[in-house]
Amino acid sequence: MVAFIWISYVLYRYSGKLLLKWYHAEKVGVLDKLSKKAGVSTPGMYTFNSPMPFIFTVGTSSEYNVALSTGAMGMFDVAEIEVLLAREIGHIRNGDVPINTISALFAGTLVGLSSAAYNLSLMAVFGRENNPIPKLIHFFIMGFVALPAALLIKLMISPSREYTADEFVEGVAGRPNLLPELLKRLESQTESFHRKINPGHGHLFPVNFLCIKDGYDVYLSMFNTHPTIDQRLDHLMKKSD
Numbered sequence: 575m576v577a578f579i580w581i582s583y584v585l586y587r588y589s590g591k592l593l594l595k596w597y598h599a600e601k602v603g604v605l606d607k608l609s610k611k612a613g614v615s616t617p618g619m620y621t622f623n624s625p626m627p628f629i630f631t632v633g634t635s636s637e638y639n640v641a642l643s644t645g646a647m648g649m650f651d652v653a654e655i656e657v658l659l660a661r662e663i664g665h666i667r668n669g670d671v672p673i674n675t676i677s678a679l680f681a682g683t684l685v686g687l688s689s690a691a692y693n694l695s696l697m698a699v700f701g702r703e704n705n706p707i708p709k710l711i712h713f714f715i716m717g718f719v720a721l722p723a724a725l726l727i728k729l730m731i732s733p734s735r736e737y738t739a740d741e742f743v744e745g746v747a748g749r750p751n752l753l754p755e756l757l758k759r760l761e762s763q764t765e766s767f768h769r770k771i772n773p774g775h776g777h778l779f780p781v782n783f784l785c786i787k788d789g790y791d792v793y794l795s796m797f798n799t800h801p802t803i804d805q806r807l808d809h810l811m812k813k814s815d
Contacts, residue, residue: 589679590632590639593775596682597622599641605659611746612663614638621647626770627763630778631662632675638666649763654756657747661780664742670735674778677730681774681797684723723774724796731777731799737809754807757781761803773797 585592599620609616617631617638627650628643640662642655650658665671743753760781773794776784782800801809 585679586634586676589675590634590637593632593675593678593682594620594622594639594641597624597628597641599639601639605640605663608656608660608663608746609666612660612667612742614663614666617663617666626783627760628779629658629662630775631665631671632678632778634672634675638671649759650756653749654752657743657749657752657756658780660743660747661739661753663746664739665735667742668735668738670739673730674735677727678775678778681723681726682772683774684719684726685772685774687719720793720796727774727777727797727799733799733801736780736800736806740806740810741813754810757803757806761785776800 599622601618602621603619604616605619606616615636615638617633617640620639620641622628622641622643624643625645626643627646629641629646631638631640633639640659642659646658647655665674740753740757743749757780764781764783764785771783773784774797776782776794776797777799781803782798784794784798
């Protein structure tokens with residue numbers, strides 16, 4: 575019992591660091607200016623190498639870190655990145671980050687089991703050309719872990735957190751009219767990257783990178799906790815009236 579409590583505490587305390595390690599993120603500074611405006615503890619600023627325009631915040635126990643991909647830095651200018659960072663600060667201010675972090679660590683690990691099993695089977699005797707066994711192993715384990723992982727995300731993550739984070743941009747970045755355009759640009763990238771994302775991490779990002787524009791994927795939809803972009807833009811318009 576003591577060991578279980580200790581392990582649970584360690585996972586909770588260091589879940590944010592583990593997710594940063596997952597993405598090979600490196601610290602480049604702190605977000606002092608935005609955090610002071612928001613009245614929150616100063617989060618660290620991390621970057622990681624990925625063509626996908628990712629930005630997310632992780633951490634627990636009032637120690638938070640924002641991670642930005644090289645793909646996002648190449649896609650947005652300085653003013654646009656500041657708006658997206660302000661939105662992440664909104665998640666910190668609203669208290670969303672600890673539960674987002676814990677959920678991502680556990681759900682992402684569960685989903686990762688199927689990929690690990692697939693890769694191991696390829697390295698074993700099953701990895702011969704045209705051998706269907708690796709794919710069968712992948713689908714079997716994915717079917718086994720998908721439901722509990724998706725259920726964890728659905729039970730723990732509220733879609734309303736996106737509305738409150740969107741609203742927060744105006745008070746911190748001072749450029750609320752820029753956010754709708756940025757969300758649309760991010761959404762335009764979903765078709766390119768949805769198959770490259772761990773579904774257990776989908777709720778960490780500003781938009782639903784798991785969606786398919788011209789189709790519907792039951793498996794990916796199980797992990798979606800984002801309102802649609804149209805719903806979010808309508809909400810912002812109503813708040814500005």
